[in-house]
Amino acid sequence: MTSELHLYDTAARAVDRFVPITPGKVGIYLCGATVQAPPHIGHIRSGVNFDILRRWLTATGYEVTFIRNVTDIDDKILHKAVHEKTPWWAVAMKYERAFTSAYSSLNVLPPTYEPRATGHITQMVSLMETLIANGSAYAPGNGDVYLEVRKLKRYLTLSNQKLDDLQPAEDADMTYKKDPRDFALWKAAKPGDPSWPTPWGAGRPGWHLECSAMAFAYLGESFDIHGGGLDLIFPHHENEIAQSEAAGYGFAKRWMHNAWVTTSGEKMSKSLGNSLQIHEILKKGVRGIELRWYLGSAHYRSMLEFSFESLEESSVNFRRIEAFLKRAAEATGKHAELKFSQAFADAMNDDLAVPAALASISEAVRLGNTAITEGDSKAVATYASEVRGALSILGCDPSDEAFASAGSASNEALDGLIQLALDQRNAARARKDFAAADAIRDQILHLGILIEDTPQGTRWSIQ
RNA sequence: GGUCGGAUGGCCGAGAGGCGAGGCUCAGGACUGCAAAUCCUGCCACACGGGUUCAAAUCCCGUUCCGACCUCCA
CATH class of the missing domain: 3.40.50.620 (HUPs)
Known part of the structure; x- marks a missing residue:
């Protein structure tokens, strides 16, 4: 019901x-x-x-x-x-x-x-x-x-x-x-x-x-x-x-x-000289999807006190959810379907209680992460679907083509290069030359690429 | 003067009589060669003063502080 x-x-x-x-x-x-x-x-x-x-x-x-x-x-x-x-x-x-x-x-x-x-x-x-x-x-x-x-x-x-x-x-x-x-x-x-x-x-x-x-x-x-x-x-x-x-x-x-976006408790408006334009924020490297996640995260009838600190905090939260979806796709071999949970629906039906809806997403992410660890791919798919469906309704589905990043051809070349480095590093790890392995990881990290070792193998992501 | 909001843990941010939303940060633990990620545990808050009630962050009365609108505003 x-x-x-x-x-x-x-x-x-x-x-x-x-x-x-x-x-x-x-x-x-x-x-x-x-x-x-x-x-x-x-x-x-x-x-x-x-x-x-x-x-x-x-x-x-x-x-x-x-x-x-x-x-x-x-x-x-x-x-x-x-x-x-x-x-x-x-x-x-x-x-x-x-x-x-x-x-x-x-x-x-x-x-x-x-x-x-x-x-x-x-x-x-x-x-x-x-x-x-x-x-x-x-x-x-x-x-x-x-x-x-x-x-x-x-x-x-x-x-x-x-x-x-x-x-x-x-x-x-x-x-x-x-x-x-x-x-x-x-x-x-x-x-x-x-x-x-x-x-x-x-x-x-x-x-x-x-x-x-x-x-x-x-x-x-x-x-x-x-x-x-x-x-x-x-x-x-x-x-x-x-x-x-x-x-x-x-x-x-x-x-x-x-309600308004405020700064220092005051309504943002041009006449007060405290307004912040969208393109100014995006210019700082904030992704559109993260800015949207932040602006949508408070209840629509509550004032949202803007600060770059809380924007960053909100983005950290979002990236965790995004990372779950990515790892879930790797674990199940496919993109999650678009569904949403009863808890999410109940929250949204209650005057668009997005904060409560967000809590339901966090819960699904936590359970989904546990399912990944346990290798329960059916459960992973279920939680990933709930998360992705909920994100989609909030307009923050990372797979939405509206947020798609360009350059898949160059990504292929990059993938090959990084794979080369990972092969070197894994060879070093195999002979327990951890100093060499860590050096490779550190150097790649300096280039903005994070290497993570998992039971399923080594994965990398751009920071 | 009239109308209307708000004050919640280190920070952000929900809730609206009883069961500690959630996130971020931090500390400890598990896992790991080490990291990272993940999971577990901990950090028991509701501006102040009264009152109602078996029970109040939540209801009532009062106080303080902050903000918005009263013909420009998202």
Whole structure:
């Protein structure tokens, strides 16, 4: 009897059983990047966390439609374009590529579809027409369009705030707004800004509208899960809910938010100057698979306090698991199949309890290592399958071609050379000339190759 | 002012009334010519003060400290 998937819902502030709208299918909308800077590890943690959710849903038989948007127009992109003397669309494309590359380095699967805001102006205009027609929004005549928050049946249900408790924005322009908390669906074009024609004048989208319009376009009026970082709860997600519900849509049935990556206890962000970009870490020689293992290892709702020390510690742990899979393959003569244990499934079904899932992997590795020592190849195959299957769901299967290393031809030559040295060394060992044998081992170790003697013979690996 | 998190062993990091998650480090042992790897054993922690209970890291009350959001944010 398998356990059933339970997930946290930010709106309910509780974990409860996941029941899809349509049996067997799941629609997920994840707020992706506003492409105005290269991704830091916090952005990619979000990608990894939701990638794990998606992989788990897929592994347990759901057909997942995963939409992750790109917001390719906003104030910062326009500012940056002016600053860099580059067209705004070139700025957006540059950083979109940086995000794509970072996701790919960490084996985050491409979404089913990745809609860009600027490609969905028609859908946004249509949504605004609906909102104006039913009295939820107004166009004061200057080209802006605002949502009238006082008219909403409910508002701020995710962040559990009261409208009157909000600190009104100091810079709220009351020339056209009916209430300082009304937010812009659409912004009138300023000279030099890109713009699109609408019934209310030329302009560009406000920040929140694109997600409501695109979620509707690809997932319909109502869908299963909406995800994003904790800091999007207010205002972004509140305003998405406001727009979509005012338009009469059921919108997201469940809200999931990942916590931050912190340094010195503080949230990583560009404005604090403490952000760490993915490519900076990879440049230090950290493997993508190890960085992913680290970012995915904490529970998605817990803060992850980043340090290179704990990253290295996590990598040591991963290499032990990886080494087990390698030795298991040698012992059984084949790659392990992809399976997972009940303990792993129970952990994942409990709101993606990855730390508990990791404990189940460690247990399987320990038992599998013992089975290798005992020569029980059937047991080795069983544990290796469980480990590899679990790793695969976490996106960290070492045999995944996403992490494949190149150069198998040169490896053959290397293999021959090392075999030559090993033959020499084993000859020395046979005549009990251990000084010579150890000298060979030490010299090879200096070249970065580790030699290990096992009851099954001598094996080598690149450090 | 409003809303919301957090504090766990040398370190990372789970758990949420009873049975010591797991990992890393370190120490000892087994195995080994020696290493390495592996396995075994050990290192009995929950910010502080009260309370509830047969039993509290977990529930309640209070305190301290850290952090996040309140219209830029993953």
